[in-house]
Amino acid sequence: MKAAAEPPNDTSIREALAWAVRCFSSLITDTPRLDAELLLAHTLNWNRTRLHTYPERVLSQQERLDFKALTRRHALGEPLAYILGSREFFGLDFLVDKEVLIPRPETELLVEKARAWIQTRASETGGLAAADIGTGSGAIAISLALECPRLTIYATDISPGALQIAARNADRHGVAGRVQMLHGNLLEPLPKAVHLIVANLPYVSEAEMAQLPPHIANFEPRLALEGGPDGLALIERLLAQASAHLRPQGLILLEIGAAQGQAAQNCGRRHFPQAQIQIVQDHGLRDRLLVIQT
Ligand SMILES: C[S@@+](CC[C@H](N)C(=O)[O-])C[C@H]1O[C@@H](n2cnc3c(N)ncnc32)[C@H](O)[C@@H]1O
Incomplete structure (x- = not known):
C-alpha cells in the first residue's frame, strides 16, 4: 500500500477521493479514480453522479472512517467486487463474495455463443435443457435463463458456498424457478x-x-482456479462424463485459457471423435472457447 497522509477531520468529497487515489498503486488497479469514486459512493449510499454534483460536501466522522477502511482493504489488494459485494456481468448485477470467482467480461462470449445456438433450436418441441457446470455466482446460468425464457437450466457446483450465492442471484433476477441448483462433482x-x-x-x-x-x-477461491498440471484436468474429466449426459445433436461450450486452444481441441477429439470441434477466439484474438457439436 502506498503511504498517503490520513484524510483530515473536515475532509470534503473532492479531498477524500484525491486521498484514496494516492493510496492505490498501479499494481492494484488501472482505474484508481473510478475505484475511489465507487468506494465513496458505496460508503455514502449515493450514486457516482451525486459525488460529482457535491464535491465540497464534508464527510461526517463515521463516513470518513468507513471510507478509510474500504480504501485500505482495496489498497492491500482486495478486489473491488468483493468489497462492494457485487459485479456486473452481461448487463446484470451479481452478488459476489469470497466463495465465488468474480465473473469476468471474457466469459460473456460463452453466453453469447450459447444464446445464438439456442435460438437456432427455438422451434424444438418441449423446450431445451442446459447445464452450467461450475456455476460459481450463477452468472452464466442466470444470464442464459433471462435471455432464453423457455430454457430449463441445471447449475452445478462442488462448492456449497458458491451455490448459496448462485441461488441468491437466481432469486434476485427472478429465475429461481427455472435454474435448478445442484451440488456435486461436474x-x-x-x-x-x-x-x-x-x-x-x-x-x-x-x-x-x-x-x-x-x-x-x-482473494479468489483456489477451487475456482486450479486446473491441474496443464490446466485441462477438469475439462478432460467433464468431457469423459459428457456423452452420458448430452442428448443427440447436443452442444458443449467450454471456456479455455488463451494458450490452451490446441490441447483443448485434441482433448475434445479424443472424447468426441465424430463431432465438429472448433476453437473460438475472443475479441482480443485469444483462444477462448472449445465448441463441440455432436
Ligand atoms: C472458474 S469458476 C467459474 C464460475 C462461474 N461459472 C463464472 O464463469 O464466473 C469455476 C467454478 O467451478 C467450480 N468447481 C471446481 N471444481 C468443480 C467440480 N469438480 N465440479 C463442479 N464444480 C467445480 C468452482 O467451485 C467454481 O465455482
Missing part, C-alpha cells in the same frame, strides 16, 4: 440428459498458479 448431479452443456471450469495450470497476481491468488 455432471454427476444432473437428473437427466441435456441439449447444451456450458462451463467455465477452473483452467489455470500449475505454472500459471505460481505466477498469479496477489489480488487473485490471495
